[in-house]
């Protein structure tokens with residue numbers, strides 16, 4: 001799910017947030033639901049490291065559900081108002097956007113570590129030639145989720161968050 005081609009340097013942060021939510025957040029939620037069913041399919045029971053794989057996926061699932069909710073309900077609404085010069089700085093329960101951002105960056109780090117474990121547990125999402133079709137489907141879905149999450153976290157860590165910090169600083173000076 002590539003959004004790079006839709007992003008322009010002039011794009012307002014509110015638009016960037018809409019794109020992140022419409023593409024990455026929507027995709028993540030639908031894939032998590034789909035993989036939650038696939039990973040319980042009796043046909044994947046042959047996987048030798050299934051209990052660890054299920055535990056790792058469950059940790060990713062749990063972390064992401066609350067992570068996306070925090071971004072959508074707390075951090076993003078504040079950032080979306082920052083690039084509107086006509087409005088006063090939005091009121092919030094934190095002293096600076098840096099505070100919730102630090103929490104999100106820490107959670108991204110935890111997710112990256114979980115993805116490293118997930119890759120190791122699935123041999124980088126490579127099924128064996130004689131594996132069941134459901135295992136092929138599970139690994140392809142996990143690979144797509146991994147790829148999408150890496151891109152998703154890049155747009156937040158490297159583009160949106162630094163811009164929000166800079167904008168908040170400018171508005172306060």
Ligand SMILES: [Fe+2]
Nearest residue numbers: 020071152156
């Ligand atoms: Fe996000």
Ligand SMILES: [Fe+2]
Nearest residue numbers: 071104153156
């Ligand atoms: Fe995030």
